[in-house]
Amino acid sequence: MSTRRRLALLLALALALGLAGCGSDDATGGRNGRSTAQTPGADRPPVTLGTRTSSEQILLGQLYKQALEAEGFTVALKQNISSTEIADTALRSGQIDMYPQRVGAANTANDHGFVLLKPTPFSDVEALAVLPQFARQNALRSVGDLARIADLRLGAPPEFFDGEPGLAGLERSYGITDVRFAPLTIGLQYSALDDNKIDAAVVSTTDGELQGGRYVVLDDPRQLFGSRHVAPVISARVVAAEGPAFARTLDAVSGALTLSAMQEMNAAVALDQQSPADVARAFLEQRRLV
Numbered sequence: 353m354s355t356r357r358r359l360a361l362l363l364a365l366a367l368a369l370g371l372a373g374c375g376s377d378d379a380t381g382g383r384n385g386r387s388t389a390q391t392p393g394a395d396r397p398p399v400t401l402g403t404r405t406s407s408e409q410i411l412l413g414q415l416y417k418q419a420l421e422a423e424g425f426t427v428a429l430k431q432n433i434s435s436t437e438i439a440d441t442a443l444r445s446g447q448i449d450m451y452p453q454r455v456g457a458a459n460t461a462n463d464h465g466f467v468l469l470k471p472t473p474f475s476d477v478e479a480l481a482v483l484p485q486f487a488r489q490n491a492l493r494s495v496g497d498l499a500r501i502a503d504l505r506l507g508a509p510p511e512f513f514d515g516e517p518g519l520a521g522l523e524r525s526y527g528i529t530d531v532r533f534a535p536l537t538i539g540l541q542y543s544a545l546d547d548n549k550i551d552a553a554v555v556s557t558t559d560g561e562l563q564g565g566r567y568v569v570l571d572d573p574r575q576l577f578g579s580r581h582v583a584p585v586i587s588a589r590v591v592a593a594e595g596p597a598f599a600r601t602l603d604a605v606s607g608a609l610t611l612s613a614m615q616e617m618n619a620a621v622a623l624d625q626q627s628p629a630d631v632a633r634a635f636l637e638q639r640r641l642v
Contacts, residue, residue, distance in 0.1 A: 390424075391423050391425075392423055392424060392595060392598075393423045393425030393426070393594070393595075393597065394424040396424075396594050396595060397590075397594070398426040399420070399425060399427050399428070399450065399594065400429075400430055400448045400450075401413055401416060401427055401428070401448065401450055402430045402431075402433050402442055402443070402448035402450070402451040403429070403430070403431050403433065403452065404432075404434075404435070404436070404439065404451075407618065407622050407628065408476070408618055408621075409452060410431055410432075411617055411618070411628045411632060412452040413429055414429075414628045414629050414632035415632045415635065415636065416452065416584060416605055418632055418633060418642055419602070419641050420598070420602070422642040423597055423598075425594065425598060425601075430442075430448055433451070436454075439451050439453075443466065443587065444464075446587075449587055449590045450585060450586035450587070451584070452582050452583070452584055452585075453468075453584070453585040454581070454582055455468060455471060455582070455583050455585075456579065456580055465587065465588050465589070467585070467587075467588045467591050467599075468583045468585050469584045469585075469599055469602050469603055469606065470602075470603040470607060471581035471582065471583040472581050472582045472583065472606045472607075472609040473581075473607070473610045474558060474582070474610055474614045475557060475579045475581050475611070476556060476557060476558045476581075476614075477557055477579060477580045478517075478554055478555070478556060478557075478577045479554070479556070479557050479569045480498070480552050480553070480554060480555070480569070480570045481541075481545070481552065481555045481562065481567040481568060481569050481570070482552045482567065482570065483545055483568070484567070484568050486552075487568040487570075492568070492570060493571060494571040494572070495522070495525075495526050495528075495571065495572050495573075495574075496526040496527070496528075496574075497570070498528050498552060498570070499526055499527045499529075501551060503530055503532055504528065504530060504531050504552060505550040506534065506550065506552050507534040507535075507540075507544045507545070507550035507553040507554070508534075508535070508554035509536065509537070509538055509554065510535040512533075513533055513535065517576050517577060519533065521576050522576070525574045526574065526576070534549070534550050541553035541555060542555075542559075542561045542567070552570075555567070557611065558611065558614040558615055559615065559618060560615055560617075560618035560619025560620070560621075560622050561623070562615055563616055583606065584602050604641055605636070608639050617631050617632075
């Protein structure tokens with residue numbers, strides 16, 4: 353073999369070896385360059401993860417799904433389940449194995465063969481928001497301070513008028529009675545505030561619009577709107593079958609989901625029209641969870 357040909361073969365071999373060593377993950381690999389066979393979920397049964405219809409629920413589904421897949425678990429995503437009641441029915445009938453559920457202080461999932469994993473730091477509940485200038489002018493810090501406002505223009509979904517906690521709850525907990533109610537479709541409350549059509553609006557604490565200080569969310573010291581964190585609810589049978597790394601992976605994701613993180617990701621999805629899958633991937637990579 354000539355010297356020139358031998359050098360060409362050596363160069364080709366070196367290039368092949370170099371390419372084989374590049375990259376930390378691919379379609380068949382796991383996190384941090386591990387092969388799928390080396391990941392804890394490699395030999396575990398597939399799991400079906402359900403989510404509700406909201407963009408936040410779809411985002412949560414992507415966060416949990418991608419983190420699990422990075423550990424070798426096989427996850428099928430069933431999106432757009434229309435209600436919590438239907439999600440519960442699907443869980444109990446085995447159509448899905450888990451879904452992200454909003455939970456309060458008391459929950460009986462463990463009593464019925466299901467397990468609630470670690471809740472998120474963020475709480476996704478209704479709240480009342482005002483413009484910063486309006487808050488300064490009227491010395492507003494908490495919901496109760498609104499009782500001083502005459503003819504308070506309050507924008508909220510139509511069901512807030514006679515639902516719970518609703519207007520009755522505002523009167524019962526904070527003595528707010530002088531209210532001019534403006535029924536608004538969810539999503540229109542911020543433009544109504546900006547255009548000075550209302551003084552205060554019912555919002556969700558994880559709304560992307562709330563990041564950056566454009567609006568002031570009033571404190572709720574009497575817990576009228578409660579506290580609703582999110583936790584994956586899973587069949588106890590599935591948790592046992594998937595092994596300890598399964599719950600540990602989900603807990604790591606939940607633990608990273610602060611209120612500011614959710615507001616930022618919700619803004620990217622709902623306001624900037626980014627893909628929930630892409631937003632979830634960027635967040636998980638930044639937190640080194642994939």
